[in-house]
Every structure is written in structure tokens, then in C-alpha cells.
């Protein structure tokens with residue numbers, strides 16, 4: 001039986017606050033309940049913890065981002081490198097100036113819709129019916145009723161393990177994500 005075990009962090013994961021597992025079955029983190037093990041599976045405690053992790057990751061280590069795992073079919077061979085789960089520690093959502101919502105990538109799409117409605121903001125109602133995290137919705141360009149998440153997006157911050165992390169975003173978010181090759185590497189999105 002595969003046993004989930006917490007481990008002493010390897011050298012490249014020192015002084016972090018989040019939770020690290022080795023050989024973690026991805027079946028525990030996907031809606032399909034299938035998939036082999038991830039070499040490392042890290043759940044950051046918060047945004048600062050994630051940034052600390054990204055700053056010390058070896059560039060050679062493959063990174064895979066996971067939100068709520070609603071759209072992931074992981075092969076039996078598992079995932080090499082590190083999987084970073086956003087849906088537990090990156091869940092801050094707040095009103096910025098009465099007109100905009102700041103949402104970290106791990107907030108569920110449904111919560112972004114509910115929070116916006118509760119604050120009399122329109123435009124993202126369609127997210128109420130989209131499962132998964134807001135970061136996952138952005139990465140997948142999830143939409144409904146002809147509306148895409150980029151429609152109401154005013155700013156997007158994406159970080160990678162590479163130093164060439166993009167800054168703030170203006171314009172078409174899809175091409176921004178493609179340009180910086182962050183579809184699988186970016187971890188922080190804010191609206």
C-alpha cells in the first residue's frame with residue numbers, strides 16, 4: 001500500500017512553512033481519483049511561502065501546478081518533479097477599491113462569483129457553474145455563456161520559478177500566458 005509520508009525537506013526546500021510530501025499519489029488530488037505519484041507534492045502555506053519556494057527551486061526541477069484537480073487526468077507513471085497545489089494556502093479574496101476583486105489562484109471559481117455578487121459587482125457570474133480554482137479557470141481559459149475569464153480581468157500577476165517572471169498584465173491574458181510560457185508554471189493570478 002502506498003503510504004503518504006511527510007518528509008524532512010531536501011536542501012532546495014529549506015525554511016518553508018507549507019506541507020511537503022514525497023511520492024504522493026495524485027489520485028488523492030484529482031476528481032477522477034486516478035494517477036500515479038508525484039515526486040514532490042507541496043502545498044504552500046500562503047503567498048509569501050510560495051514565493052520563497054519559487055526562489056529556491058532548482059531550475060532543472062519540472063514544476064506542475066494543481067488547483068482543485070477537477071480537470072486533471074494523471075497517468076499511472078505519475079509526475080516527475082514538484083507539484084504545487086494552490087487550492088489550500090492561496091485563498092485570499094478581497095475588495096480592492098470597491099470596484100475590483102483581488103483573488104488568489106487557489107480561490108474557487110464559484111467563490112469569486114459569489115463574492116463579486118455579494119459586493120454588487122457583475123461580469124463573472126458565469127464562474128458560479130465552473131468547478132475548480134480561479135487559477136485553474138484562468139489557465140484553462142474556462143468560460144460559459146460566451147464569457148471568458150479574461151473579460152473582466154484588469155491585472156494578472158503570474159510567477160514562475162524562472163527569474164524572468166512577468167510583471168503586471170495589460171491586454172489579452174491568453175497571449176500573455178502563452179508568451180511567458182506560464183500555462184503550467186505560473187502560480188499567482190489576481191483579478
Ligand SMILES: Cc1cc2nc3c(=O)[nH]c(=O)nc-3n(C[C@H](O)[C@H](O)[C@H](O)COP(=O)(O)OP(=O)(O)OC[C@H]3O[C@@H](n4cnc5c(N)ncnc54)[C@H](O)[C@@H]3O)c2cc1C
Pocket residue numbers: 064065066067068069070071072086105106129130131132133134135136137138139140141142143144182183184185186187188
Ligand atoms: C462538471 C464540470 C463542468 C465544467 N464546466 C465548464 C464550463 O462550463 N466551462 C468551462 O470552460 N470549463 C468547464 N469545466 C472545466 C473547468 O474549467 C476546469 O475543470 C477548471 O477550471 C479547472 O480548475 P482546477 O482548479 O480544478 O484545475 P486543475 O484540474 O487542478 O488543473 C487544470 C489545468 O490547469 C493548470 N493549473 C491549475 N491551477 C493553475 C495555476 N494556479 N497556475 C497555472 N496553471 C494552473 C493545471 O496545471 C492543469 O493543466 C468543467 C469541468 C467539470 C468537471
